């Protein structure tokens with residue numbers, strides 16, 4: 001069964017059409033990459049999947065694990081395993097990473113009818129994952145994203161993914177602003193979570209992360225539609241030639 | 252930006268302490284005159300000095316006008332339409348045994364989470380329970396008495412410890428200090444009295460739990476705490492009232508005196524009935540609280556979490572007289588719906604090398620109005636005085652307001668006074684970020700608000716910081732759509 005099935009998705013922002021009949025099928029355990037020029041609608045798609053307001057869905061359906069996703073609230077989607085690593089994560093002064101994650105983790109547990117994890121056990125759970133990404137214990141006590149560098153914010157998003165273990169992770173430019181070592185850490189993080197049930201959408205501009213993750217498919221999103229789907233070779237061609245040669249297809 | 256419609260469609264706030272105890276009471280007719288004051292004094296079987304003190308205060312009050320300089324707005328109060336004394340009929344003021352306390356009163360406090368039986372009570376907390384105008388029980392008195400600590404109701408102190416009362420009462424907040432303090436001095440009913448002898452560290456938290464029950468009455472309690480040389484005490488006050496659609500007046504006075512090397516920590520978790528979502532009913536909380544660091548190296552800290560009341564008007568202050576004395580003020584004030592708060596502190600530096608810190612966190616939601624008003628005054632003699640003030644405001648939605656009025660008067664050049672202020676708003680992005688991690692909007696707000704005030708909440712004794720967190724959560728209900 002497909003974990004995610006999007007049919008004829010049309011979305012506008014303030015009456016301006018952004019997505020124009022987007023189709024996408026993502027199987028369980030698959031990783032798909034989405035590439036495309038600036039402003040083509042990649043983040044819009046990501047935001048729609050997690051139920052962000054300010055967008056109007058004018059047509060189409062989104063099914064997650066076979067069920068309508070659009071009717072669910074953002075937090076229900078999150079607890080049902082849909083995770084977004086934001087392109088621009090927001091700062092929340094006064095709230096530590098550990099605090100948010102503990103609340104979030106236990107919200108997920110309650111949703112799955114599991115007992116909440118006590119503070120001590122959770123701490124260990126969190127520290128193990130932070131170590132994976134080379135993040136110190138001090139890091140966990142810092143307020144969310146406050147004063148983080150671009151790369152640090154991305155690592156932090158990934159840490160949240162490792163802790164919450166989603167079924168469907170959408171990573172919106174998780175690789176931008178990362179130095180070479182950080183990129184490898186992030187790729188390792190993604191690969192560590194990979195299994196035959198968990199699916200991911202990687203939104204990116206560069207093939208470098210994809211080379212370390214080996215996605216099952218690469219889609220090109222232009223003008224609000226998937227205009228071409230291929231494999232790693234497609235990512236390589238885009239790196240060399242840009243999007244110009246695709247504009248005919250898009251038109 | 253938060254959707255202001257959603258913010259405004261405030262779901263009715265669930266005030267959890269709004270019940271009324273059906274208990275026959277001795278409530279005197281409304282109105283205020285010398286006869287009423289004599290009656291109150293007689294009911295409490297006070298010594299002569301107390302009655303003349305009250306009458307002097309009353310004569311002073313008659314010549315005063317209600318202050319209007321603060322930012323709070325309310326209709327004129329008819330002082331002749333308030334009953335100044337109400338006591339449960341079954342109360343026996345001379346009893347020291349819980350067996351004699353009306354079970355209905357015990358049940359009331361139990362329901363409020365304050366069991367008065369010493370067996371059930373919170374370990375390490377002694378409670379004086381004030382119901383309307385009288386103290387109905389004081390726990391752990393005997394245990395404290397062994398250390399020489401006096402902890403009893405004010406009424407009892409006036410009779411049994413009159414020398415201490417005469418020496419200290421009104422020495423920090425004089426009877427004519429301000430309109431509400433003068434009113435309190437004339438008609439004050441009950442409150443707590445506490446004396447810690449030299450060198451004694453009070454082994455438990457002392458606390459007073461104030462409950463207004465009767466309708467149409469005002470509560471005018473008076474608390475006096477004296478920490479003698481090198482002693483230590485941590486004191487807490489909590490308050491609730493039934494849900495009623497008429498406003499009720501609460502005008503208290505609290506005086507703290509710290510002698511050489513002594514330390515007093517005074518914490519308040521104020522949860523008077525705030526009124527309904529439209530602004531009907533609720534308590535007018537007009538309170539004068541002041542401490543004096545009388546001896547060298549003495550310390551006084553005020554920590555307050557103000558979540559209730561229709562109007563809060565209070566400025567817990569410290570007079571830093573002793574050399575090297577330290578005053579601290581930590582405050583969280585939350586206003587939701589139509590609540591108004593004008594609160595802050597005064598730090599008066601008189602002695603050399605005195606230090607003060609002010610940390611104020613104001614949270615406004617709904618149509619709430621929140622003002623910080625603070626004075627830092629350094630007198631010419633206060634060589635080497637230091638103050639640091641930090642005032643932060645957090646706004647939810649765009650129909651509420653926050654203001655900061657810092658007044659600074661420095662007469663000594665060697666002193667150092669710093670003031671910082673910030674205003675921030677909970678953004679839609681922040682709420683969505685938390686929702687995307689699995690939190691509801693309400694959980695997200697409470698997480699962010701708790702984060703915003705954690706430095707203050709940390710100052711509260713453990714059990715009470717948990718309580719304060721819960722209160723913030725409850726009082727924020729309906730503030731986001």
Ligand SMILES: Nc1ncnc2c1ncn2[C@@H]1O[C@H](COP(=O)(O)OP(=O)(O)OP(=O)(O)O)[C@@H](O)[C@H]1O
Nearest residue numbers: 013018036037038039040041042043044045054087
């Ligand atoms: N909230 C919004 N208000 C107004 N316009 C918006 C909003 N969100 C997206 N848009 C517009 O929709 C278009 C698609 O934006 P989107 O963020 O999805 O692009 P993207 O493919 O993620 O681009 P990038 O590669 O630069 O991140 C852009 O023209 C953008 O300006």
Ligand SMILES: [Mg+2]
Nearest residue numbers: 042043044087
């Ligand atoms: Mg984008």
